[in-house]
Amino acid sequence: MADEAQQNSGMTRRAVLRVLGVSTGLAYLGALTGCGSLWERQPVIKVDAWHKGGCRFCGTGCGVMIGTTSGKVVDVKGDEEAHNRGRLCIKGLMNKEILYTQDRALYPMVRKNGELVRSSWDEAMGIVADRFRDTIAKHGPDSVAYYGSGQLYTQESYTANKLFKAGIGTNNVDGNPRLCMASAVTGYTTSFGKDEPPGCYEDIDHAECFFLTGSNTLECHPIIWERIQDRKRSHPNTKIIVVDPRRTFTARHADLHLPIYPGTDVSLYNSMIFEFIKNGFIDQDMVEHYVGFKEGEESRSFVDFKRHVAKYHPEQAAKTCGISPRDITEAAFLFASSKATMSLWTMGLNQQAQATASNRGVIAMHLLTGHFGRTGATPFSLTGQPNACGGVRDTGALSHALPNGRMVANPAHREEMEDLWKVPRGRISPKPGYHTMALFQAIGRGDVKCCLVMCTNPGQTLPNVLAYRKGMEDTFLVVADAFQTTETVKYADVFLPAAMWVEKEGVKGNAERRYHLYPKLVDPPGEARSDLAILVELAERLGHGELISARTPRDVWDEWRKISAHSAYNFEGITYERLQKERGILWPCPTETHPGTKRRYIPGQDPMAKGTGRFDFYGKPDRRATVWLDSQEAPLDPYTEEFPLILNTGRILEHWHTMTITGSVPELKNIHPDYLEIHPYDAHSRDIHDGDPVIVLSRRGEVEFRARVTDVVRPGMVFATMHSARHLINRATHDVFDPFSKQPAYKRCAVSVRRKNT
Numbered sequence: 001m002a003d004e005a006q007q008n009s010g011m012t013r014r015a016v017l018r019v020l021g022v023s024t025g026l027a028y029l030g031a032l033t034g035c036g037s038l039w040e041r042q043p044v045i046k047v048d049a050w051h052k053g054g055c056r057f058c059g060t061g062c063g064v065m066i067g068t069t070s071g072k073v074v075d076v077k078g079d080e081e082a083h084n085r086g087r088l089c090i091k092g093l094m095n096k097e098i099l100y101t102q103d104r105a106l107y108p109m110v111r112k113n114g115e116l117v118r119s120s121w122d123e124a125m126g127i128v129a130d131r132f133r134d135t136i137a138k139h140g141p142d143s144v145a146y147y148g149s150g151q152l153y154t155q156e157s158y159t160a161n162k163l164f165k166a167g168i169g170t171n172n173v174d175g176n177p178r179l180c181m182a183s184a185v186t187g188y189t190t191s192f193g194k195d196e197p198p199g200c201y202e203d204i205d206h207a208e209c210f211f212l213t214g215s216n217t218l219e220c221h222p223i224i225w226e227r228i229q230d231r232k233r234s235h236p237n238t239k240i241i242v243v244d245p246r247r248t249f250t251a252r253h254a255d256l257h258l259p260i261y262p263g264t265d266v267s268l269y270n271s272m273i274f275e276f277i278k279n280g281f282i283d284q285d286m287v288e289h290y291v292g293f294k295e296g297e298e299s300r301s302f303v304d305f306k307r308h309v310a311k312y313h314p315e316q317a318a319k320t321c322g323i324s325p326r327d328i329t330e331a332a333f334l335f336a337s338s339k340a341t342m343s344l345w346t347m348g349l350n351q352q353a354q355a356t357a358s359n360r361g362v363i364a365m366h367l368l369t370g371h372f373g374r375t376g377a378t379p380f381s382l383t384g385q386p387n388a389c390g391g392v393r394d395t396g397a398l399s400h401a402l403p404n405g406r407m408v409a410n411p412a413h414r415e416e417m418e419d420l421w422k423v424p425r426g427r428i429s430p431k432p433g434y435h436t437m438a439l440f441q442a443i444g445r446g447d448v449k450c451c452l453v454m455c456t457n458p459g460q461t462l463p464n465v466l467a468y469r470k471g472m473e474d475t476f477l478v479v480a481d482a483f484q485t486t487e488t489v490k491y492a493d494v495f496l497p498a499a500m501w502v503e504k505e506g507v508k509g510n511a512e513r514r515y516h517l518y519p520k521l522v523d524p525p526g527e528a529r530s531d532l533a534i535l536v537e538l539a540e541r542l543g544h545g546e547l548i549s550a551r552t553p554r555d556v557w558d559e560w561r562k563i564s565a566h567s568a569y570n571f572e573g574i575t576y577e578r579l580q581k582e583r584g585i586l587w588p589c590p591t592e593t594h595p596g597t598k599r600r601y602i603p604g605q606d607p608m609a610k611g612t613g614r615f616d617f618y619g620k621p622d623r624r625a626t627v628w629l630d631s632q633e634a635p636l637d638p639y640t641e642e643f644p645l646i647l648n649t650g651r652i653l654e655h656w657h658t659m660t661i662t663g664s665v666p667e668l669k670n671i672h673p674d675y676l677e678i679h680p681y682d683a684h685s686r687d688i689h690d691g692d693p694v695i696v697l698s699r700r701g702e703v704e705f706r707a708r709v710t711d712v713v714r715p716g717m718v719f720a721t722m723h724s725a726r727h728l729i730n731r732a733t734h735d736v737f738d739p740f741s742k743q744p745a746y747k748r749c750a751v752s753v754r755r756k757n758t
């Protein structure tokens with residue numbers, strides 16, 4: 001239908017997006033897919049009751065009103081009272097459709113004679129528990145692992161973390177947020193001592209300059225983009241700066257676009273800071289009273305810092321970044337001279353070999369110019385998954401972490417959690433577990449022999465993925481998912497069908513620290529169960545039933561919020577009753593009458609901040625934020641004569657992650673994401689024409705795509721979408737990672753491209 005409508009209209013969906021911008025473009029897509037207009041669509045069938053909830057997809061965490069009739073979800077619409085002001089993007093509008101696709105998993109399966117065959121829950125869970133128990137007895141707790149997801153509910157990630165760390169006794173707990181936002185975590189924690197953004201979405205309504213770096217906001221966070229557009233429409237002098245190697249749909253709406261070479265962010269930000277200093281834009285009070293400077297383990301002075309950034313004169317940095325010096329000076333001027341600047345970023349920054357340094361470079365620009373802690377002035381990382389923040393980061397469900405910002409390596413933090421979890425001192429291992437890439441390497445070596453994977457698809461998402469599939473095949477792999485069609489399930493020994501979205505209840509925390517309740521409204525299909533129910537049964541069968549005594553979403557939440565009271569993430573005041581009534585609440589929120597916290601580290605606004613000064617960076621021992629002296633490093637996968645092009649990867653509006661969900665919805669399935677963008681110069685020299693099949697080859701593997709010849713990419717660069725299992729770009733991507741966050745550098749590797757059969 002979509003294709004037919006496109007032909008009738010004479011325009012492609014891409015052309016519509018380009019010409020109209022996202023809101024009207026989305027309405028057009030809504031019409032194509034039969035969904036009507038975004039804002040005003042009418043239910044076509046009778047709705048018995050409307051319930052408030054949230055979108056299943058991205059970290060924007062849009063509020064959704066869900067219409068039910070006779071135990072089925074029959075309609076969804078944007079929640080007018082939620083922060084998204086009633087708006088939903090095309091994926092949000094498909095929240096109903098995702099429940100009722102043909103691809104939903106219905107029954108447990110176990111592998112027998114090489115085939116997954118239908119099983120009972122009792123048999124499947126018995127096999128899982130026996131294998132985990134025997135392996136732990138024979139090889140110790142570190143021979144098993146859990147690999148989770150930023151899509152699970154907070155109660156589920158919390159329970160898995162507690163079971164494995166305090167029950168089984170291994171820190172081999174990690175998850176897919178390691179692949180998408182671990183570098184934002186290390187950026188915040190090394191700058192402020194605490195994770196999560198200091199500002200909130202409301203800042204968008206007050207900013208006069210937006211610095212969008214490494215974010216195709218229009219396609220990847222469309223409702224955030226709409227809010228930015230609202231600001232621009234009502235205040236036309238608002239400036240939008242976009243830093244992105246491609247001329248994305250977002251970049252086409254920018255006042256200034258800086259198409260830097262991938263991985264040169266550190267040079268750009270240091271150079272902009274050089275300009276701030278040169279032109280007197282530094283907030284001296286901030287420098288004197290609220291920040292300190294560090295290089296590695298050593299403290300440095302502001303004089304040292306000035307000497308450091310002097311190496312990044314715009315004339316010099318422009319050569320590294322592949323842009324003009326004037327672009328840098330103009331960007332610096334717009335950033336610093338506005339009344340309030342807000343930076344937003346996501347994977348373009350986080351998925352780099354120097355991602356932590358890039359994150360703290362942006363944060364440093366805000367601290368040094370005083371664009372911090374004022375309405376509209378804040379650094380703000382956007383999140384790809386709906387509950388990576390509230391579920392995985394806050395609960396500490398990562399290999400090095402413990403709840404609420406505590407660290408495995410810190411003996412006092414371990415003891416505190418052992419007391420709170422009521423387990424004997426010494427129960428939590430002092431050894432950090434395997435982070436994602438190390439985990440799949442350990443699986444490949446046979447050091448980890450059993451792994452429980454929940455709600456994620458590492459068989460497709462890992463960079464250089466072919467190197468890790470054999471390990472997945474050889475290990476005892478248990479996969480719980482709502483879809484049985486994922487690449488990872490191909491390697492599963494046991495498959496457990498999972499409930500999704502409103503088939504189960506839970507809390508999610510979006511990118512602005514907002515905890516929001518997702519109610520259970522309908523029953524899951526077939527024999528599918530919630531991930532919480534699966535974890536509770538596993539705990540019981542492994543003899544940790546007493547530890548995992550909270551077994552309902554409400555009981556787990558109550559246990560978790562009381563634990564938070566012992567930390568700077570205090571949200572004890574976010575009770576279930578409040579969650580049921582309100583449209584989410586931003587933590588910290590220490591009491592039941594506290595309204596939640598929009599901006600952190602400000603005495604009088606943030607309940608954790610002390611004193612009467614402008615700021616209190618309470619996460620740091622000296623209560624000062626840290627500005628780092630980071631240097632630009634040479635790229636790790638250099639281009640050569642054999643691999644002369646730089647590959648960048650990303651996504652499109654209508655699809656999400658590995659298309660497990662969006663690829664099963666007929667209305668979205670027809671929008672094919674598989675193409676390789678190549679500049680006309682590079683295409684011409686290779687005799688490649690638009691639509692030709694091409695082979696992309698890296699030092700790791702090759703992938704076939706259809707060429708899209710376009711000047712959206714610069715000469716010397718190509719871009720491929722990341723969604724498809726058929727055109728699996730992770731055959732080619734590099735598995736190097738940032739040394740601090742351990743997040744892989746998907747955004748840059750050297751490749752060659754040739755027309756197929758040449």
Ligand code: SF4
Pocket residue numbers: 055056057058059060061062084087088089090091092093221222223224
């Ligand atoms: Fe859902 Fe994200 Fe779209 Fe909002 S922007 S409707 S949360 S996918």
